[in-house]
Amino acid sequence: MSDSTPRTPATGAAAGTAAGAEAIAAGYAFTGPALDLGALLWDGACRPEHQVRVPLSMLNRHGLVSGATGTGKTKTLQLIAEQLSANGVPVFLADVKGDVSGISAPGVPGEKVAGRAREVAQEWEPAGCPAEFYALGGIGTGIPVRATVTSFGPVLLSKVLELNQTQEQSLGLIFHYADSKGLELIDLKDLRAVVAFLVSDRGKAELKGIGGLSTVTAGVILRALTAFEQQGASEFFGEPEFDTSEFLRTAPDGRGVVSVLELPAVQDKPQLFSTFLMWLLADLFHDLPEAGDLERPKLVFFLDEAHLLFSGASKAFLASITQTVRLIRSKGVGVFFVTQTPKDVPADVLAQLGNRVQHALRAFTPDDAKALRAAVRTFPDSEYDLEELLTRLGTGEAVVTVLSENGAPTPVAATRLRAPQSLMGPVDAAALDRAVKSSLLWPRYAEPVDRESAYERISAEQAAAEAGAEAAAAAAEEEKRARAAARTAAKAPKPEPSLAEQVVGSGLFRSLARSIGTQLGREISRSVFGTARRRR
Secondary structure, eight states: SSSSSSSTTTTTTTTTHHHHHHHHHHTTOSOOOOEEEEEEETTEEEEEEEEEEEEEEGGGEEEEEETTSSSHHHHHHHHHHHHHHHHHHHHHEEEOOOOOOOOOBBOOHHHHHHHHHHHHOOOOOOOOOEEEEEETTTSSSEEEOOOOOOHHHHHHHHHHHHHOOOOOOHHHHHHHHHHHOOOOSSSSHHHHHHEEEEEEETTTTHHHHOOOOOHHHHHHHHHHHHHHOOOTTTGOOOOOOGGGGGGOOOOOTOOOOEEEEEEEEGOOOHHHHHHHHHHHHHHHHHHHHHSSSSSSOSSEEEEHHHHHHHOOOHHHHHHHHHHHHHGGGTTTTEEEESOOOOGOOHHHHHHOOOOEEOOOOSSSSHHHHHHHHHHTTSOOSSSSSSHHHHHEEEEEEEEEEBTTTTOOOOOEEEEEEEOOSSSSSSOOOOHHHHHHHHTTHHHHHHSSSOOOOOOHHHHHHHHHHHHOOOOHHHHHHHHOOOOOHHHHHHOOOOOOOOOOOHHHHHHHHHHHHHOSSSHHHHHHHHHTTTTTOOOO
């Protein structure tokens, strides 16, 4: 950046140098399809003859839309999304505040919109986009989006459970155990059942076999899972699991479908929804084939409130994000992070974001000033005094630099952005509900399914084991009682003989028996053995 050139306070641009404006405009004169962002701001004025654009083929090189609250970030992503849709590119948007649903409806003409259109030479016509609306776990208005615990994986789950690195590694061992035993982790109760089994008396031997997992750590994970479920998070996990290829659809007229994930109902769970967005992206990465450089991307994915994604993230989580962003480009997917300042995004990720739209930043505090200087250093050298310019931009204005068709960064351009042609605000709640219920995807995902998985298997095995233990205990008790009865019988005194026994045993009776002869004796004996008497 040249500091010797005088600047105008209004825009921070070098004063009175028309050649500078021409040079910047030349950097945006693309030959192929491109999205129109707006008109160049130069020397204190809007220059509608100089349009600032981004090549359609470069949208898979990722991007960053940043700026302070209220500077127009949402409208910018709406502007980009509706043009992508018009060019046949599907779009995914996360609607955190509930004000993006209007992209499905035509905008409302008005003097403010007409004035902006005149300023930037925009032929504005109201137009909505084909859209589908989703909701995490069906909480809120939208087609339910669920994931199985197995596919969500230990790294992402550790993020939402706020586990430390050691606990994250232990959770990975638990997942490995479940996989090796064929225990399907469909929902949170499945994972809780596996952890509870491993810390039980029956499971301790299995716990030792995994290696490196302490009972204490397993107990911490179990408590975290229980607390997580009590917060209502069980709704987000289960079946039918959402097929992320649904995001790649186009409408019958060839326009890309805009998939809007409605998040207002889960605003109080930022760790969860931000991590869930990453799961959606990671699932796409896993399933999509390599595509190389395309004339237009297969999908552009906007990750709103990106600072929530990185806050408190473990090294493994950050490494996963970095790798996904780096490699998913070759699969035809572009990722745009939407946040307040570039410093919210780790340097390894920021380095991969080729397209930048920077709205105004505030410098009210020393920390703000530091963040401003850091943001300026992330831009190429410029004809603008960016540190001054970024604090003076109005709503709907931004500093832009993108990748040209040959992959080189374009000159930094202060830009007055175009107005979205769709509705800048939420659609009516009744209309949103009708759109959701009339979707072809609603019957497929509306009702949860709870089939046999780890919880049922472990419960059945535990019940069988308990029943077997009870039977063994009962048999042992019966045997104990039998032995006790036998011992008691052996110690008891012999009873006094009866009168008949005394008579039979007397000498007189024995003498009489001998005198009668042996015939009676044989009969008694035979009768005693049950044989018939033989006649002689």
